[in-house]
Amino acid sequence: MTDARDFSRRSVLADLLRNRPTSRKAIAARTGLSAATVSRTVDALVVEGVIHEASEIVSENRGRRAVQLDVVAERSLVVGIDLGASNTRIVIGDFAAEPLQRAELPTPSSLNPARLGEWLADIVGAMVEDDPRDLGAVAIGLPGAVSEARTVSNAPNLVQVESAEFVEALERRLGLEVRLDNDANYALLGEQRMGAAAGTPAAAMVTIGAGLGAALAIDGRIIHGKHGLVGEFGQLPIGPFGARLEHMVTGPGIIRRAAESGVTIDAPEELFTDPSLFALRAQFDHALQIVLTAISVSSEPEVIVLGGGIAESLASDLQRYQSALEANLRIAPRLVPARLGEFSGAMGAVIDAVRTLYRELGVDEGDLDDLPVASPPADLPAIA
Template sequence: MVQDTKEINRATVITELLRSRPTSRGQIAQVTGISAATVSRAVDQLISEGLVREVSALVSESRGRRPVLLDLEADTAHVVGVDLGASNTRFAIVDLLGSTVVEREIRTPADFSPAKLGEWVVAEVREAAGDMWNRIQFSSVGLPGAVSQDDGSVSNASNLAQVEDRRFLDALESSFGIPVEIDNDVNYALLGEQHFGVASQYPTAAMLTLGAGLGAGLAIEGTILHGRRGLVGEFGHLPIGPLGTRLEHLVTGPGILRKAAEAGVTLADPAELFVSDPSNAITTLRGNFDHALLIVLTAITVSCEPEIIVLGGGIAKSLASSLTRYEDALRQNLHSSPKLVLPGLGDMSGAVGAAVSGLHRAYRELGVSPDALTSLPVVTPSLVTRDQPAVMSAGLESVPS
């Protein structure tokens, strides 16, 4: 469909406001190359639609009318990003400008039926949203499994098998009553870190999560890689151990406990594998873990040559002191290594990334070019909760609910 000139100018003005807000009519004209008169007409139309407002006049020493600053109306639309995990579910409701207005973390009722689980997700969002429920236009839900780009089916969700059942998705969509997008939770986590976390300066990046399962997301030049069946990044299925033991069984929480039990070692928690003064048996188990982790880090590195790999999930929290050692091992094998870091958004990476995906859909509805989305939304200095101080180094601050 060919856009007419009026639509193109309108979209250009909105895009510039998203990038550099607040700004003036004159500044938009200067940056975009559109005539001042055309910009003014587009702005007047956007003001009449309730999308843009005048916020203040710029101080100027010159005579004549002072330039007026413009900003987008944040409450025009809201989106919700959900990270549905086997243990915990996290979601964030954000406004059109990317500011968080609601954030929640709750236990996942993993014993619910597929349909009941889908209804539960929406009920929790609806309760938290309150009066703003009717302003939520898009929802994005991250799932612990591979999501097919062909038909939207979900597979390999061993830790929360209900999401593979079509009845879960049907209940989710019908209960929301708005467009619902689903994707692998790690893809969303990477999207969140690239926009508001530690990977914000790295267009080519990867995310590896180590918890109840293993997942990986890959991005090249700001674009998340998707396979037709959603299997890109499913490195946990690599058969690397005796008799074809899958890699995820050596580095995830359940796998660590299983291997410890087979070795006659009692671990109350997988984190005990990383204690500072381990026994000989634990040292052997830790060596096996390190070897398996180095394999998956190598596989990620040679698959897309990321500048940075973000390690998230419960197991990754125990690896902070070992990241340099893993970088050295990669450098020895490959003569180079990506930077290895923990998430800047903590456990909220997936929910934030899902919200970013929802915002991208909202921006496309406003006419923003897909090429501009890799740098949007822009929130300075971070994605923050309204009326809360920004956190310069850590991205979104966890706000108590």
């Protein structure tokens, strides 16, 4: 009997989360459960404070009326964090993954691991301290490879996150365990659920800024390796004397290569506006084509989303890059800019945090791939 009730609970909750708002009758029709079973399960979830009966009454066949059901979005708060070497972006969301508040601030990269974790926890605490809702889950995207064992490697631009002291201090201050993943993985998750890759199960993400990140998704799921090295194409030794690919396309790499060529530039964006830097731009284009080709042949995505500070300078060149891919591979993915802009990673972290709450309620792992169902934020960077 317990197994049957658990199955009914999982089925009803997953269906409601996927089709909210909805009615008892509609849930029964989609799940195949009896009307009585659905009604009992819904009543139990209402008592738990997971779902509520909306006040709106809708008409059904022959004048029958039914109450709409929806999740209690105010049930708890979640926090999604994108911790970068230069900037940190934070989004506070609700139980339905709707963004409520955001913050963007410089990362104090000079702090030691423990102090960096405490600083981040204090920022989160200040953002939620006046909200009466419980903080249910926190997820953070990091600029490095995150293993199944929650260790971090390959984070040269913010090496503090490789120390266990960073996460320990963060969790101790917050009072709960945080979810960890690579920042590019979270950026792709955000773009797949709410952005430029929505409705595209086979997709990839490239983030280019202070570092180079890549993420791959097949059948709607982000690919994670045991050591978190999937998508670390920046480690490829393609440059002179084995220079890593990352050093050819990132902001610090562009400035360094310009200096090595006897040219001084104040910002990497000058590479895309100064015609005198043609030779350096050609090297950049070649390196980026290697990244895009490696992604295309490794996972065959339908679309590759480009995000990050450097990627913003490439919007007018995406068709040129795509044409070069098509000339080389014959069949190539579409190249599109990130829909969520600089907050792709933080929104992806919000989604993962919300999924943590759904798991705790008993939703099956297989039902999480297309959850949560939230409307794309039209102007996320403008949220106050």
